[in-house]
Amino acid sequence: MEHRSSFLLSFLLLLLLLNSASAQLKQNFYQNICPNVENYVRNAVEKKFNETFVTAPGTLRLFFHDCFVRGCDASVLLASSSNNAEKDSPIGQTLAGDGFDTVIKAKAAVDNDPNCKNKVSCADILALAARDVIVLTGGPSYTVELGRRDGTISTKSSVHSSIPLPTFSLDKLTSMFSATGLSQTDLVALSGAHTIGFSHCARFTKRLYGFSRRSSVDPSLNSNYAKQLQQACPKNVDPRVAVNMDPNTPRIFDNNYYKNLQQGMGLFTSDQVLFTDTRTTKLVNLFASNSTAFQQAFITAITNLGRVRVKVGSQGEIRHDCTTVNLRRDYMSFHRREEIDTGRC
Known part of the structure:
Protein backbone atom coordinates (compact mmCIF):
# COMPACT_ATOMS: atom_id res chain seq x y z
CA MET A 1 0.00 0.00 0.00
CA ILE A 163 13.22 6.31 -26.80
CA PRO A 164 10.57 3.69 -27.72
CA LEU A 165 12.23 0.87 -29.66
CA PRO A 166 10.86 -1.12 -32.64
CA THR A 167 10.88 -4.32 -30.58
CA PHE A 168 8.78 -3.01 -27.68
CA SER A 169 5.63 -4.71 -26.43
CA LEU A 170 2.49 -2.71 -25.70
CA ASP A 171 3.28 -2.82 -21.98
CA LYS A 172 6.71 -1.25 -22.54
CA LEU A 173 5.31 1.34 -24.93
CA THR A 174 2.47 2.27 -22.59
CA SER A 175 4.84 2.56 -19.64
CA MET A 176 7.26 4.81 -21.53
CA PHE A 177 4.49 7.08 -22.83
CA SER A 178 2.86 7.21 -19.40
CA ALA A 179 6.17 8.34 -17.89
CA THR A 180 5.99 11.44 -20.10
CA GLY A 181 2.35 12.10 -19.28
CA LEU A 182 0.99 10.65 -22.53
CA SER A 183 -1.97 8.28 -22.69
CA GLN A 184 -2.41 5.02 -24.56
CA THR A 185 -4.62 6.89 -27.03
CA ASP A 186 -1.76 9.35 -27.57
CA LEU A 187 0.51 6.38 -28.18
CA VAL A 188 -1.70 4.89 -30.88
CA ALA A 189 -2.32 8.27 -32.52
CA LEU A 190 1.34 9.33 -32.56
CA SER A 191 2.34 5.95 -34.00
CA GLY A 192 0.31 6.98 -37.03
CA ALA A 193 3.23 9.25 -37.98
CA HIS A 194 4.78 6.05 -39.38
CA THR A 195 2.47 6.60 -42.33
CA ILE A 196 5.37 8.56 -43.88
CA GLY A 197 9.08 7.93 -43.98
CA PHE A 198 11.34 4.92 -44.05
CA SER A 199 13.38 2.57 -41.88
CA HIS A 200 16.71 0.86 -42.38
CA CYS A 201 16.55 -2.91 -42.65
CA ALA A 202 18.56 -3.56 -39.49
CA ARG A 203 15.75 -2.20 -37.34
CA PHE A 204 13.29 -4.96 -38.26
CA THR A 205 15.12 -7.89 -39.95
CA LYS A 206 14.88 -9.93 -36.73
CA ARG A 207 11.23 -10.39 -37.73
CA LEU A 208 12.29 -11.88 -41.08
CA TYR A 209 15.13 -14.24 -40.18
CA GLY A 210 15.44 -16.51 -37.15
CA PHE A 211 12.50 -14.96 -35.31
CA SER A 212 12.06 -17.96 -32.99
CA ARG A 213 12.63 -21.68 -32.74
CA ARG A 214 9.17 -22.32 -34.11
CA SER A 215 9.18 -19.82 -36.94
CA SER A 216 11.93 -18.03 -38.84
CA VAL A 217 9.45 -15.26 -39.71
CA ASP A 218 7.31 -13.35 -37.22
CA PRO A 219 3.87 -14.99 -37.58
CA SER A 220 2.13 -11.65 -37.03
CA LEU A 221 3.55 -10.48 -40.38
CA ASN A 222 1.42 -10.82 -43.49
CA SER A 223 3.16 -13.60 -45.47
CA ASN A 224 3.22 -11.69 -48.76
CA TYR A 225 4.48 -8.58 -47.02
CA ALA A 226 7.19 -10.63 -45.32
CA LYS A 227 8.36 -11.89 -48.72
CA GLN A 228 8.48 -8.34 -50.06
CA LEU A 229 10.58 -7.27 -47.09
CA GLN A 230 12.93 -10.23 -47.53
CA GLN A 231 13.47 -9.24 -51.15
CA ALA A 232 14.25 -5.67 -50.14
CA CYS A 233 16.31 -6.71 -47.11
CA PRO A 234 18.15 -9.99 -47.75
CA LYS A 235 20.45 -11.38 -45.07
CA ASN A 236 23.64 -9.36 -44.60
CA VAL A 237 22.11 -6.49 -46.52
CA ASP A 238 23.93 -3.18 -46.85
CA PRO A 239 23.00 -1.26 -43.65
CA ARG A 240 22.22 1.82 -45.73
CA VAL A 241 19.29 0.08 -47.46
CA ALA A 242 15.90 1.29 -46.26
CA VAL A 243 12.23 0.57 -47.00
CA ASN A 244 9.10 2.67 -46.70
CA MET A 245 7.20 2.45 -43.44
CA ASP A 246 3.94 2.47 -45.40
CA PRO A 247 4.28 0.38 -48.58
CA ASN A 248 1.17 1.91 -50.15
CA THR A 249 1.14 5.68 -49.59
CA PRO A 250 4.60 6.44 -48.11
CA ARG A 251 4.53 10.15 -48.99
CA ILE A 252 1.04 10.97 -47.77
CA PHE A 253 0.13 11.64 -44.16
CA ASP A 254 -3.06 9.59 -44.02
CA ASN A 255 -4.69 6.82 -41.98
CA ASN A 256 -3.37 4.06 -44.22
CA TYR A 257 -0.94 3.07 -41.46
CA TYR A 258 -3.84 1.63 -39.46
CA LYS A 259 -5.26 -0.18 -42.48
CA ASN A 260 -1.84 -1.77 -42.91
CA LEU A 261 -1.88 -2.98 -39.31
CA GLN A 262 -5.24 -4.66 -39.94
CA GLN A 263 -3.56 -6.60 -42.77
CA GLY A 264 -0.50 -7.62 -40.75
CA MET A 265 1.67 -5.04 -42.49
CA GLY A 266 3.12 -3.14 -39.57
CA LEU A 267 6.86 -2.81 -40.18
CA PHE A 268 7.94 -2.89 -36.53
CA THR A 269 6.84 -5.18 -33.73
CA SER A 270 5.89 -1.99 -31.89
CA ASP A 271 3.58 -1.12 -34.80
CA GLN A 272 1.84 -4.46 -35.27
CA VAL A 273 1.29 -4.97 -31.55
CA LEU A 274 -1.14 -2.05 -31.58
CA PHE A 275 -3.49 -4.26 -33.58
CA THR A 276 -2.71 -7.69 -32.15
CA ASP A 277 -3.08 -6.54 -28.53
CA THR A 278 -6.78 -6.34 -27.72
CA ARG A 279 -6.27 -3.29 -25.51
CA THR A 280 -5.63 -1.09 -28.56
CA THR A 281 -7.33 -3.01 -31.39
CA LYS A 282 -10.47 -0.87 -31.19
CA LEU A 283 -8.48 2.35 -31.59
CA VAL A 284 -6.65 0.96 -34.61
CA ASN A 285 -9.95 -0.06 -36.17
CA LEU A 286 -11.46 3.36 -35.44
CA PHE A 287 -8.56 5.27 -36.97
CA ALA A 288 -8.48 2.92 -39.97
CA SER A 289 -12.15 3.53 -40.73
CA ASN A 290 -12.40 7.19 -39.73
CA SER A 291 -9.72 9.58 -41.00
CA THR A 292 -11.25 12.50 -39.11
CA ALA A 293 -11.07 10.61 -35.82
CA PHE A 294 -7.40 9.86 -36.46
CA GLN A 295 -6.56 13.45 -37.33
CA GLN A 296 -8.33 14.82 -34.26
CA ALA A 297 -6.61 12.30 -32.00
CA PHE A 298 -3.24 13.03 -33.62
CA ILE A 299 -3.59 16.80 -33.09
CA THR A 300 -4.41 16.22 -29.43
CA ALA A 301 -1.53 13.78 -29.05
CA ILE A 302 1.16 15.89 -30.71
CA THR A 303 -0.01 18.93 -28.75
CA ASN A 304 0.38 16.89 -25.55
CA LEU A 305 3.79 15.72 -26.74
CA GLY A 306 4.85 19.30 -27.34
CA ARG A 307 4.21 20.07 -23.66
CA VAL A 308 6.49 17.37 -22.28
CA ARG A 309 8.97 18.78 -19.73
CA VAL A 310 9.22 22.11 -21.56
CA LYS A 311 11.42 24.87 -20.23
CA VAL A 312 9.70 28.22 -19.95
CA GLY A 313 10.21 31.66 -18.44
Whole structure:
Protein backbone atom coordinates (compact mmCIF):
# COMPACT_ATOMS: atom_id res chain seq x y z
CA MET A 1 0.00 0.00 0.00
CA GLU A 2 2.85 2.35 0.87
CA HIS A 3 4.54 1.64 -2.48
CA ARG A 4 1.29 2.30 -4.34
CA SER A 5 0.77 5.60 -2.50
CA SER A 6 4.33 6.66 -3.30
CA PHE A 7 3.83 5.85 -7.00
CA LEU A 8 0.53 7.76 -7.08
CA LEU A 9 2.13 10.79 -5.44
CA SER A 10 4.99 10.76 -7.93
CA PHE A 11 2.56 10.49 -10.84
CA LEU A 12 0.44 13.39 -9.53
CA LEU A 13 3.56 15.53 -9.10
CA LEU A 14 4.55 14.73 -12.71
CA LEU A 15 1.14 15.80 -13.97
CA LEU A 16 1.34 18.98 -11.89
CA LEU A 17 4.72 19.86 -13.40
CA LEU A 18 3.49 19.13 -16.92
CA ASN A 19 0.34 21.20 -16.46
CA SER A 20 2.30 24.06 -14.90
CA ALA A 21 4.74 24.21 -17.80
CA SER A 22 2.13 23.81 -20.53
CA ALA A 23 0.02 26.55 -18.98
CA GLN A 24 2.85 28.97 -19.81
CA LEU A 25 2.89 28.00 -23.48
CA LYS A 26 0.75 30.23 -25.68
CA GLN A 27 -0.53 29.94 -29.22
CA ASN A 28 0.41 33.56 -29.98
CA PHE A 29 3.51 33.80 -27.82
CA TYR A 30 5.56 35.73 -30.42
CA GLN A 31 2.80 38.09 -31.52
CA ASN A 32 4.58 41.14 -30.09
CA ILE A 33 8.10 39.75 -30.40
CA CYS A 34 8.35 38.27 -33.89
CA PRO A 35 4.86 38.35 -35.42
CA ASN A 36 5.93 36.74 -38.70
CA VAL A 37 7.79 33.82 -37.16
CA GLU A 38 5.38 31.18 -38.45
CA ASN A 39 5.65 32.48 -42.02
CA TYR A 40 9.43 32.50 -41.84
CA VAL A 41 9.55 28.92 -40.59
CA ARG A 42 6.87 27.69 -42.99
CA ASN A 43 8.61 29.18 -46.03
CA ALA A 44 11.99 27.72 -45.05
CA VAL A 45 10.47 24.29 -44.40
CA GLU A 46 8.58 24.30 -47.68
CA LYS A 47 11.73 25.22 -49.60
CA LYS A 48 13.63 22.39 -47.95
CA PHE A 49 10.73 19.98 -48.52
CA ASN A 50 10.75 20.81 -52.24
CA GLU A 51 14.43 19.85 -52.33
CA THR A 52 13.92 16.46 -50.66
CA PHE A 53 10.96 14.55 -49.27
CA VAL A 54 13.13 13.21 -46.42
CA THR A 55 12.61 16.64 -44.88
CA ALA A 56 9.16 15.54 -43.70
CA PRO A 57 9.81 12.27 -41.84
CA GLY A 58 13.26 13.50 -40.78
CA THR A 59 11.89 16.64 -39.09
CA LEU A 60 8.93 14.87 -37.53
CA ARG A 61 11.10 12.11 -36.04
CA LEU A 62 13.54 14.74 -34.77
CA PHE A 63 10.71 16.40 -32.82
CA PHE A 64 9.59 13.08 -31.32
CA HIS A 65 13.12 12.19 -30.22
CA ASP A 66 13.75 15.61 -28.75
CA CYS A 67 10.63 15.58 -26.61
CA PHE A 68 11.09 12.03 -25.33
CA VAL A 69 14.69 12.37 -24.15
CA ARG A 70 14.85 15.62 -22.17
CA GLY A 71 11.56 17.21 -23.01
CA CYS A 72 10.92 19.54 -25.94
CA ASP A 73 14.00 21.72 -25.49
CA ALA A 74 15.94 21.20 -28.73
CA SER A 75 18.67 19.30 -26.86
CA VAL A 76 18.71 16.85 -29.78
CA LEU A 77 20.21 19.60 -31.96
CA LEU A 78 23.25 20.20 -29.77
CA ALA A 79 26.61 19.05 -31.10
CA SER A 80 29.53 17.82 -29.04
CA SER A 81 33.24 18.04 -29.85
CA SER A 82 33.70 14.88 -27.76
CA ASN A 83 30.84 13.03 -29.49
CA ASN A 84 28.83 12.88 -26.29
CA ALA A 85 25.58 14.52 -27.37
CA GLU A 86 22.19 12.87 -27.98
CA LYS A 87 22.79 12.89 -31.72
CA ASP A 88 25.96 10.82 -31.17
CA SER A 89 24.11 7.90 -29.59
CA PRO A 90 23.44 4.81 -31.74
CA ILE A 91 19.77 5.82 -31.95
CA GLY A 92 20.61 9.46 -32.58
CA GLN A 93 22.82 8.49 -35.49
CA THR A 94 19.77 7.08 -37.27
CA LEU A 95 18.13 10.50 -37.37
CA ALA A 96 18.07 11.95 -40.89
CA GLY A 97 20.44 14.84 -41.46
CA ASP A 98 17.73 16.62 -43.44
CA GLY A 99 15.72 17.03 -40.24
CA PHE A 100 18.57 18.90 -38.56
CA ASP A 101 19.17 20.96 -41.70
CA THR A 102 15.51 21.96 -41.82
CA VAL A 103 15.64 23.48 -38.35
CA ILE A 104 18.97 25.20 -38.99
CA LYS A 105 17.62 26.82 -42.15
CA ALA A 106 14.37 27.82 -40.48
CA LYS A 107 16.35 29.38 -37.63
CA ALA A 108 18.42 31.36 -40.14
CA ALA A 109 15.25 32.57 -41.87
CA VAL A 110 13.82 33.79 -38.56
CA ASP A 111 17.03 35.48 -37.47
CA ASN A 112 17.31 37.21 -40.83
CA ASP A 113 14.68 39.60 -39.51
CA PRO A 114 16.54 42.00 -37.15
CA ASN A 115 13.45 42.25 -34.94
CA CYS A 116 13.42 38.47 -34.46
CA LYS A 117 17.12 37.71 -34.21
CA ASN A 118 17.93 35.58 -31.13
CA LYS A 119 14.38 35.95 -29.82
CA VAL A 120 12.83 32.67 -31.01
CA SER A 121 13.93 29.40 -29.46
CA CYS A 122 15.18 26.46 -31.49
CA ALA A 123 12.69 24.32 -29.56
CA ASP A 124 9.78 26.39 -30.86
CA ILE A 125 11.18 26.40 -34.39
CA LEU A 126 11.39 22.59 -34.29
CA ALA A 127 7.79 22.35 -33.04
CA LEU A 128 6.58 24.63 -35.84
CA ALA A 129 8.61 22.77 -38.46
CA ALA A 130 7.08 19.46 -37.32
CA ARG A 131 3.60 20.88 -37.86
CA ASP A 132 4.54 22.28 -41.24
CA VAL A 133 5.89 18.99 -42.63
CA ILE A 134 2.70 17.25 -41.53
CA VAL A 135 0.67 19.77 -43.51
CA LEU A 136 2.98 19.55 -46.52
CA THR A 137 2.40 15.78 -46.71
CA GLY A 138 -1.38 16.10 -46.56
CA GLY A 139 -1.89 15.87 -42.82
CA PRO A 140 -3.96 18.11 -40.56
CA SER A 141 -3.01 21.66 -39.69
CA TYR A 142 -3.15 22.80 -36.09
CA THR A 143 -2.09 25.72 -33.93
CA VAL A 144 1.25 25.19 -32.20
CA GLU A 145 1.67 26.32 -28.61
CA LEU A 146 4.85 28.37 -28.23
CA GLY A 147 7.09 29.79 -25.55
CA ARG A 148 9.60 26.97 -25.05
CA ARG A 149 13.16 27.71 -24.05
CA ASP A 150 16.21 25.78 -25.22
CA GLY A 151 18.02 23.29 -23.02
CA THR A 152 21.76 23.42 -22.35
CA ILE A 153 22.47 19.72 -21.71
CA SER A 154 22.65 16.87 -24.20
CA THR A 155 24.23 13.48 -23.47
CA LYS A 156 24.12 10.28 -25.49
CA SER A 157 23.79 8.23 -22.29
CA SER A 158 20.31 9.66 -21.75
CA VAL A 159 18.91 8.43 -25.05
CA HIS A 160 18.58 4.63 -25.01
CA SER A 161 16.30 4.41 -21.96
CA SER A 162 14.11 7.26 -23.23
CA ILE A 163 13.22 6.31 -26.80
CA PRO A 164 10.57 3.69 -27.72
CA LEU A 165 12.23 0.87 -29.66
CA PRO A 166 10.86 -1.12 -32.64
CA THR A 167 10.88 -4.32 -30.58
CA PHE A 168 8.78 -3.01 -27.68
CA SER A 169 5.63 -4.71 -26.43
CA LEU A 170 2.49 -2.71 -25.70
CA ASP A 171 3.28 -2.82 -21.98
CA LYS A 172 6.71 -1.25 -22.54
CA LEU A 173 5.31 1.34 -24.93
CA THR A 174 2.47 2.27 -22.59
CA SER A 175 4.84 2.56 -19.64
CA MET A 176 7.26 4.81 -21.53
CA PHE A 177 4.49 7.08 -22.83
CA SER A 178 2.86 7.21 -19.40
CA ALA A 179 6.17 8.34 -17.89
CA THR A 180 5.99 11.44 -20.10
CA GLY A 181 2.35 12.10 -19.28
CA LEU A 182 0.99 10.65 -22.53
CA SER A 183 -1.97 8.28 -22.69
CA GLN A 184 -2.41 5.02 -24.56
CA THR A 185 -4.62 6.89 -27.03
CA ASP A 186 -1.76 9.35 -27.57
CA LEU A 187 0.51 6.38 -28.18
CA VAL A 188 -1.70 4.89 -30.88
CA ALA A 189 -2.32 8.27 -32.52
CA LEU A 190 1.34 9.33 -32.56
CA SER A 191 2.34 5.95 -34.00
CA GLY A 192 0.31 6.98 -37.03
CA ALA A 193 3.23 9.25 -37.98
CA HIS A 194 4.78 6.05 -39.38
CA THR A 195 2.47 6.60 -42.33
CA ILE A 196 5.37 8.56 -43.88
CA GLY A 197 9.08 7.93 -43.98
CA PHE A 198 11.34 4.92 -44.05
CA SER A 199 13.38 2.57 -41.88
CA HIS A 200 16.71 0.86 -42.38
CA CYS A 201 16.55 -2.91 -42.65
CA ALA A 202 18.56 -3.56 -39.49
CA ARG A 203 15.75 -2.20 -37.34
CA PHE A 204 13.29 -4.96 -38.26
CA THR A 205 15.12 -7.89 -39.95
CA LYS A 206 14.88 -9.93 -36.73
CA ARG A 207 11.23 -10.39 -37.73
CA LEU A 208 12.29 -11.88 -41.08
CA TYR A 209 15.13 -14.24 -40.18
CA GLY A 210 15.44 -16.51 -37.15
CA PHE A 211 12.50 -14.96 -35.31
CA SER A 212 12.06 -17.96 -32.99
CA ARG A 213 12.63 -21.68 -32.74
CA ARG A 214 9.17 -22.32 -34.11
CA SER A 215 9.18 -19.82 -36.94
CA SER A 216 11.93 -18.03 -38.84
CA VAL A 217 9.45 -15.26 -39.71
CA ASP A 218 7.31 -13.35 -37.22
CA PRO A 219 3.87 -14.99 -37.58
CA SER A 220 2.13 -11.65 -37.03
CA LEU A 221 3.55 -10.48 -40.38
CA ASN A 222 1.42 -10.82 -43.49
CA SER A 223 3.16 -13.60 -45.47
CA ASN A 224 3.22 -11.69 -48.76
CA TYR A 225 4.48 -8.58 -47.02
CA ALA A 226 7.19 -10.63 -45.32
CA LYS A 227 8.36 -11.89 -48.72
CA GLN A 228 8.48 -8.34 -50.06
CA LEU A 229 10.58 -7.27 -47.09
CA GLN A 230 12.93 -10.23 -47.53
CA GLN A 231 13.47 -9.24 -51.15
CA ALA A 232 14.25 -5.67 -50.14
CA CYS A 233 16.31 -6.71 -47.11
CA PRO A 234 18.15 -9.99 -47.75
CA LYS A 235 20.45 -11.38 -45.07
CA ASN A 236 23.64 -9.36 -44.60
CA VAL A 237 22.11 -6.49 -46.52
CA ASP A 238 23.93 -3.18 -46.85
CA PRO A 239 23.00 -1.26 -43.65
CA ARG A 240 22.22 1.82 -45.73
CA VAL A 241 19.29 0.08 -47.46
CA ALA A 242 15.90 1.29 -46.26
CA VAL A 243 12.23 0.57 -47.00
CA ASN A 244 9.10 2.67 -46.70
CA MET A 245 7.20 2.45 -43.44
CA ASP A 246 3.94 2.47 -45.40
CA PRO A 247 4.28 0.38 -48.58
CA ASN A 248 1.17 1.91 -50.15
CA THR A 249 1.14 5.68 -49.59
CA PRO A 250 4.60 6.44 -48.11
CA ARG A 251 4.53 10.15 -48.99
CA ILE A 252 1.04 10.97 -47.77
CA PHE A 253 0.13 11.64 -44.16
CA ASP A 254 -3.06 9.59 -44.02
CA ASN A 255 -4.69 6.82 -41.98
CA ASN A 256 -3.37 4.06 -44.22
CA TYR A 257 -0.94 3.07 -41.46
CA TYR A 258 -3.84 1.63 -39.46
CA LYS A 259 -5.26 -0.18 -42.48
CA ASN A 260 -1.84 -1.77 -42.91
CA LEU A 261 -1.88 -2.98 -39.31
CA GLN A 262 -5.24 -4.66 -39.94
CA GLN A 263 -3.56 -6.60 -42.77
CA GLY A 264 -0.50 -7.62 -40.75
CA MET A 265 1.67 -5.04 -42.49
CA GLY A 266 3.12 -3.14 -39.57
CA LEU A 267 6.86 -2.81 -40.18
CA PHE A 268 7.94 -2.89 -36.53
CA THR A 269 6.84 -5.18 -33.73
CA SER A 270 5.89 -1.99 -31.89
CA ASP A 271 3.58 -1.12 -34.80
CA GLN A 272 1.84 -4.46 -35.27
CA VAL A 273 1.29 -4.97 -31.55
CA LEU A 274 -1.14 -2.05 -31.58
CA PHE A 275 -3.49 -4.26 -33.58
CA THR A 276 -2.71 -7.69 -32.15
CA ASP A 277 -3.08 -6.54 -28.53
CA THR A 278 -6.78 -6.34 -27.72
CA ARG A 279 -6.27 -3.29 -25.51
CA THR A 280 -5.63 -1.09 -28.56
CA THR A 281 -7.33 -3.01 -31.39
CA LYS A 282 -10.47 -0.87 -31.19
CA LEU A 283 -8.48 2.35 -31.59
CA VAL A 284 -6.65 0.96 -34.61
CA ASN A 285 -9.95 -0.06 -36.17
CA LEU A 286 -11.46 3.36 -35.44
CA PHE A 287 -8.56 5.27 -36.97
CA ALA A 288 -8.48 2.92 -39.97
CA SER A 289 -12.15 3.53 -40.73
CA ASN A 290 -12.40 7.19 -39.73
CA SER A 291 -9.72 9.58 -41.00
CA THR A 292 -11.25 12.50 -39.11
CA ALA A 293 -11.07 10.61 -35.82
CA PHE A 294 -7.40 9.86 -36.46
CA GLN A 295 -6.56 13.45 -37.33
CA GLN A 296 -8.33 14.82 -34.26
CA ALA A 297 -6.61 12.30 -32.00
CA PHE A 298 -3.24 13.03 -33.62
CA ILE A 299 -3.59 16.80 -33.09
CA THR A 300 -4.41 16.22 -29.43
CA ALA A 301 -1.53 13.78 -29.05
CA ILE A 302 1.16 15.89 -30.71
CA THR A 303 -0.01 18.93 -28.75
CA ASN A 304 0.38 16.89 -25.55
CA LEU A 305 3.79 15.72 -26.74
CA GLY A 306 4.85 19.30 -27.34
CA ARG A 307 4.21 20.07 -23.66
CA VAL A 308 6.49 17.37 -22.28
CA ARG A 309 8.97 18.78 -19.73
CA VAL A 310 9.22 22.11 -21.56
CA LYS A 311 11.42 24.87 -20.23
CA VAL A 312 9.70 28.22 -19.95
CA GLY A 313 10.21 31.66 -18.44
CA SER A 314 13.73 32.01 -17.04
CA GLN A 315 14.60 28.34 -17.59
CA GLY A 316 17.10 27.40 -20.27
CA GLU A 317 17.98 29.97 -22.90
CA ILE A 318 17.28 31.05 -26.47
CA ARG A 319 20.22 29.66 -28.40
CA HIS A 320 21.89 31.94 -30.93
CA ASP A 321 23.09 28.81 -32.70
CA CYS A 322 20.88 25.73 -32.44
CA THR A 323 23.91 23.41 -32.34
CA THR A 324 25.64 24.97 -29.33
CA VAL A 325 24.77 26.63 -26.04
CA ASN A 326 25.34 30.36 -25.69
CA LEU A 327 27.73 30.27 -22.73
CA ARG A 328 31.23 31.22 -23.96
CA ARG A 329 30.50 29.25 -27.10
CA ASP A 330 33.43 30.75 -29.03
CA TYR A 331 36.04 28.69 -27.21
CA MET A 332 34.49 26.36 -24.66
CA SER A 333 34.10 22.68 -25.52
CA PHE A 334 30.69 21.06 -25.24
CA HIS A 335 31.91 18.76 -22.45
CA ARG A 336 33.14 21.71 -20.40
CA ARG A 337 29.85 23.56 -20.89
CA GLU A 338 27.96 20.54 -19.67
CA GLU A 339 30.05 20.43 -16.49
CA ILE A 340 29.19 24.03 -15.75
CA ASP A 341 25.49 23.57 -16.50
CA THR A 342 25.23 20.58 -14.17
CA GLY A 343 27.42 22.03 -11.42
CA ARG A 344 30.22 19.48 -11.67
CA CYS A 345 33.05 22.03 -11.73
